[in-house]
Amino acid sequence: MSNAFDAIDVIRAKRDGVPLSAGQIRWVVDAYTRGVVPDEQMSALLMAIFFRGMSGDELAAWTQAMIDSGERKDLSSLGRPTADKHSTGGVGDKITLPLAPLVAACGVAVPQLSGRGLGHTGGTLDKLEAVPGWRADVHEEAYLRQLREVGAVICAAGNDLAPADKLLYALRDVTGTVESIPLIASSIMSKKIAEGADALVLDVKTGSGAFMKSAEDARTLARTMVGLGEAAGVRTVALVTAMDRPLGRAAGNAVEVAESVEVLAGGGPADVVELTLALAREMLAGAGRDDVDPADALADGRAMDVWRAMIAAQGGDPDAPLPSPAETHVVTAPATGTLTRLDAFSLGVAAWRLGAGRARKEDPVSAAAGVVWRAGVGEQVTAGQPLLELQTDDAARIPRALEALEGAVGVDTGEQPLPLILDRITA
Ligand code: URA
Numbered sequence: 001m002s003n004a005f006d007a008i009d010v011i012r013a014k015r016d017g018v019p020l021s022a023g024q025i026r027w028v029v030d031a032y033t034r035g036v037v038p039d040e041q042m043s044a045l046l047m048a049i050f051f052r053g054m055s056g057d058e059l060a061a062w063t064q065a066m067i068d069s070g071e072r073k074d075l076s077s078l079g080r081p082t083a084d085k086h087s088t089g090g091v092g093d094k095i096t097l098p099l100a101p102l103v104a105a106c107g108v109a110v111p112q113l114s115g116r117g118l119g120h121t122g123g124t125l126d127k128l129e130a131v132p133g134w135r136a137d138v139h140e141e142a143y144l145r146q147l148r149e150v151g152a153v154i155c156a157a158g159n160d161l162a163p164a165d166k167l168l169y170a171l172r173d174v175t176g177t178v179e180s181i182p183l184i185a186s187s188i189m190s191k192k193i194a195e196g197a198d199a200l201v202l203d204v205k206t207g208s209g210a211f212m213k214s215a216e217d218a219r220t221l222a223r224t225m226v227g228l229g230e231a232a233g234v235r236t237v238a239l240v241t242a243m244d245r246p247l248g249r250a251a252g253n254a255v256e257v258a259e260s261v262e263v264l265a266g267g268g269p270a271d272v273v274e275l276t277l278a279l280a281r282e283m284l285a286g287a288g289r290d291d292v293d294p295a296d297a298l299a300d301g302r303a304m305d306v307w308r309a310m311i312a313a314q315g316g317d318p319d320a321p322l323p324s325p326a327e328t329h330v331v332t333a334p335a336t337g338t339l340t341r342l343d344a345f346s347l348g349v350a351a352w353r354l355g356a357g358r359a360r361k362e363d364p365v366s367a368a369a370g371v372v373w374r375a376g377v378g379e380q381v382t383a384g385q386p387l388l389e390l391q392t393d394d395a396a397r398i399p400r401a402l403e404a405l406e407g408a409v410g411v412d413t414g415e416q417p418l419p420l421i422l423d424r425i426t427a
Helices: 007-015 022-033 041-052 056-068 095-104 126-130 140-149 161-171 181-192 216-230 254-264 270-286 292-301 303-312 344-356 395-404
Strands: 085-089 110-114 152-156 200-208 233-243 248-254 329-331 335-341 370-373 386-392 409-411 421-425
Touching: 007 041, 007 110, 022 056, 022 161, 022 344, 041 161, 041 181, 056 110, 056 161, 085 095, 085 110, 085 181, 085 270, 095 110, 095 126, 095 161, 095 254, 095 270, 095 292, 095 303, 110 126, 126 152, 126 254, 126 335, 140 152, 140 386, 161 181, 181 216, 200 216, 200 270, 200 335, 216 233, 216 421, 233 270, 248 254, 248 344, 254 270, 254 303, 254 335, 254 370, 270 292, 270 421, 329 395, 344 370, 344 386, 344 395, 386 395
Parallel strands: 085 200, 110 152, 200 233
Antiparallel strands: 233 421, 248 370, 329 386, 335 409, 370 386
């Protein structure tokens, strides 16, 4: 691309509220990805976007430029519909694990290029790596073969998937510009559109454990992402769902795999089952298969069969015992009554401090670390009963995890939990 623009002019225009042209946006994203525009100029532009926002036209051009920094995959050779799901991230959010094989068992292929966890929310790949032998890296040919033969693949995104996002996300992380709705929406949607699925379902979380603390911001993010997906020809729907408390009964890596397997075996916590089925129905409808009821595939074991095949195809042993922790510590219920608070953010930080998550990209995670809770919000508890079990490889981590849990549990506080599914957003 020619050097038709000057980064300083682009920064000044955005700073002063002058709309950027599609040409300026294409140029600046491409030049930054090639290393022609340096980090300090892109940092200034991101901060200007943070304060000024982006118009619909600017956002569409920005997202397209991020897609064009890599390759948009073509899955038409599969000969069957494809659908994917993206969650904005939450505590105990293991839904991808049962969901991908479930939707595949219903005849719709699921190409899931996932990431690792950073901070208090876990990453899907970190969870699956708790399965002995399972590998996150799948090269292009094996990826298509697995989609064809098994119907579902969950693996690490290669470097050709929206490479501009990798650079921009790392820069946003250190410049205080992550929490911008247009920047979050373009970051997520550039990767999801490039992945090539026909239909996309977004699970936009709201509450203390989510990126979007307020339901209104979550709705705005959901509407923005649905608009970008539809404009790119991907049938896109979003559910806005609760993350004031964690999902299911476990947060960590091996513990979340174990809970997912329970769901695939026809059991598991009611909220995980409800959300898995709701998202599966949206994915199937988006892919043109609303004639199929995913509850049947869960009940008759077809989803479990796909799970086993999906794990084995990536080197994992679905029958191997999962890693277990060297140390545990029990926290008891503080009073008798209804559990009205189980704060998602606090539990996420506790699991992270126990070793389940990482503070820096290059840190290792512990497969066995996490938190398991014996009662969910709305259930009765008795003073002194075991409520939380902290699990770790390293007992020295327990005090800091307990600090994170101060004030996290409340009995009869009068708080009203959010409904599990708050809203459904369509184009
Ligand atoms: N997840 C992403 O992929 N990008 C963001 O900007 C935020 C969350």
